[in-house]
Amino acid sequence: MSDPALTVELYDTTLRDGAQQADLSYTVEDRLRILHKLDQIGFAYVEGGWPGANLRDTEFFQLATKETLERSQLTAFGMTRRAGERAEDSPVLRDLLDAGTEVVCLVGKAWDLHVTEALRTTLDEGVAMVRDSIAFLRGQGRRVFFDAEHFFDGYRSDPTFAMAVLAAAEEAGAERLVLCDTNGGMLPFDISSIVTAVQQHAAVALGIHVHNDAGCAVANSLVAVDAGVLQVQGTVNGYGERTGNADIVPIAADLVLKMGAHDALPEGAVERLTELAHYVAEIANLSAEPRQPYAGRYAFTHKAGLHTSGVARVSRAYEHVPPEAVGNRRGVVASDYSGSASVRMKAEEFGLELTDDAVPAAVEHLKQREASGYTFDIAEASLELLLRRADGWSQPYFEIDSYRVHVEERTGEDPLAEATVKVRTKGSRHIESAEGQGPVGALDNALRKALTNDYPQLDTMQLEDFRVRVLDESVGTGAVVRVLIDMSDGEQEWTTVGVSENIIEASWEALTDGYLYGLLHPRSPEG
Numbered sequence: 001m002s003d004p005a006l007t008v009e010l011y012d013t014t015l016r017d018g019a020q021q022a023d024l025s026y027t028v029e030d031r032l033r034i035l036h037k038l039d040q041i042g043f044a045y046v047e048g049g050w051p052g053a054n055l056r057d058t059e060f061f062q063l064a065t066k067e068t069l070e071r072s073q074l075t076a077f078g079m080t081r082r083a084g085e086r087a088e089d090s091p092v093l094r095d096l097l098d099a100g101t102e103v104v105c106l107v108g109k110a111w112d113l114h115v116t117e118a119l120r121t122t123l124d125e126g127v128a129m130v131r132d133s134i135a136f137l138r139g140q141g142r143r144v145f146f147d148a149e150h151f152f153d154g155y156r157s158d159p160t161f162a163m164a165v166l167a168a169a170e171e172a173g174a175e176r177l178v179l180c181d182t183n184g185g186m187l188p189f190d191i192s193s194i195v196t197a198v199q200q201h202a203a204v205a206l207g208i209h210v211h212n213d214a215g216c217a218v219a220n221s222l223v224a225v226d227a228g229v230l231q232v233q234g235t236v237n238g239y240g241e242r243t244g245n246a247d248i249v250p251i252a253a254d255l256v257l258k259m260g261a262h263d264a265l266p267e268g269a270v271e272r273l274t275e276l277a278h279y280v281a282e283i284a285n286l287s288a289e290p291r292q293p294y295a296g297r298y299a300f301t302h303k304a305g306l307h308t309s310g311v312a313r314v315s316r317a318y319e320h321v322p323p324e325a326v327g328n329r330r331g332v333v334a335s336d337y338s339g340s341a342s343v344r345m346k347a348e349e350f351g352l353e354l355t356d357d358a359v360p361a362a363v364e365h366l367k368q369r370e371a372s373g374y375t376f377d378i379a380e381a382s383l384e385l386l387l388r389r390a391d392g393w394s395q396p397y398f399e400i401d402s403y404r405v406h407v408e409e410r411t412g413e414d415p416l417a418e419a420t421v422k423v424r425t426k427g428s429r430h431i432e433s434a435e436g437q438g439p440v441g442a443l444d445n446a447l448r449k450a451l452t453n454d455y456p457q458l459d460t461m462q463l464e465d466f467r468v469r470v471l472d473e474s475v476g477t478g479a480v481v482r483v484l485i486d487m488s489d490g491e492q493e494w495t496t497v498g499v500s501e502n503i504i505e506a507s508w509e510a511l512t513d514g515y516l517y518g519l520l521h522p523r524s525p526e527g
């Protein structure tokens with residue numbers, strides 16, 4: 001046996017603290033998808049939100065607690081009772097209980113300044129708020145993690161009070177004392193010395209939750225582990241308010257690949273960190289950060305010249321870890337399927353048996369598509385159709401003759417879109433027109449009308465969401481637009497992608513592939 005393994009548990013708060021980012025908003029469906037992805041990767045805990053804080057969070061917990069998770073434990077976040085209130089009367093704690101998770105993460109004030117100035121109460125009451133709230137939740141059978149808000153600033157300002165808060169949380173039954181750098185201003189040396197000092201007094205395991213305001217969030221999380229904390233909280237891609245939270249992607253890679261924390265994620269999960277980073281960016285409708293450590297598309301891209309030939313000969317001399325270790329690639333877009341192995345793997349996942357000729361054809365199509373702006377990280381329905389087509393498949397359901405859409409500007413009213421679609425199905429020709437709020441809605445309505453006679457199952461299918469992104473990769477040739485469309489038939493959900501210089505064309509491609517995929521994968525008969 002070599003050095004003893006370091007034990008770390010990862011706690012993801014992408015869905016709660018990460019969702020505080022200004023330009024970010026998730027639908028409930030987005031959140032469920034992220035939850036399942038985090039579960040597949042294998043994070044020990046996934047914080048789903050703050051039940052009661054808004055309707056979306058409450059609705060999320062109603063749905064998420066019914067989902068089956070393989071590896072992650074879903075947690076709910078909330079605040080201690082208010083000053084002068086009884087814990088059993090606290091509506092906030094009530095909402096937390098109603099969310100129905102076994103684990104709750106409760107945040108409380110650990111900085112004297114916040115207690116006296118923001119809460120305008122005494123320090124004793126500040127401590128009691130923490131103690132009572134945790135004791136109440138424990139009494140209701142919940143496991144409790146305690147987030148000590150502004151702990152590091154609090155410890156500097158009044159260590160006696162900050163430690164009294166932790167002691168109260170521990171006595172009341174908290175399983176983790178999570179030290180938060182809520183302002184994000186601490187440096188690694190501060191974190192290291194304060195965690196070490198706290199460690200001497202705490203009997204239960206510590207956690208760390210930091211923000212990136214001083215540019216040190218990942219480093220601060222790692223030094224905290226080095227100083228003895230068990231739990232690390234972070235968000236995928238470092239999403240979060242202001243400059244963001246600690247990015248759990250490099251943290252996980254560093255922990256497993258460099259610090260010997262082999263159990264921080266299940267076997268094989270680190271190799272999926274690039275996929276995770278891109279998946280969440282895509283759902284968030286944000287561009288993946290190309291310079292993100294480990295997962296960025298440039299993370300292993302070397303500048304041309306001597307260096308590149310050196311890399312080809314001795315990659316170890318130029319790369320801190322092999323790109324494959326985190327599922328990334330050297331010098332190319334991370335998620336592309338330029339290898340036949342990944343195409344075969346995907347085909348198997350879809351239950352397709354590709355012929356030998358189909359594999360190189362699919363690789364070629366994928367390369368071309370990705371170079372022109374397609375992404376298949378989420379749009380797996382489009383990927384499946386592409387693989388089938390590469391194998392000579394042509395769809396038997398409908399043939400498009402033409403379509404057009406017309407937007408009418410009306411004075412004093414919202415513009416109205418009207419679409420006409422000419423389609424052939426099973427030998428008969430359908431010409432249908434329909435109106436809609438926007439061009440995509442109008443096209444959707446017209447296409448449905450045209451197809452629904454022959455395919456009544458379209459009634460169950462719905463366009464759930466569509467996202468448009470202008471890609472900057474083609475500056476000079478006119479902007480290219482990428483449209484992602486989510487569809488559902490109430491049983492399954494799927495996503496398709498379309499790319500064009502013309503937004504209508506891109507939408508149309510994603511839309512027709514969306515219905516095609518739905519027809520190809522009918523819902524199981526109702527029993």
Ligand SMILES: [Zn+2]
Pocket residue numbers: 017182209211245
């Ligand atoms: Zn935070």
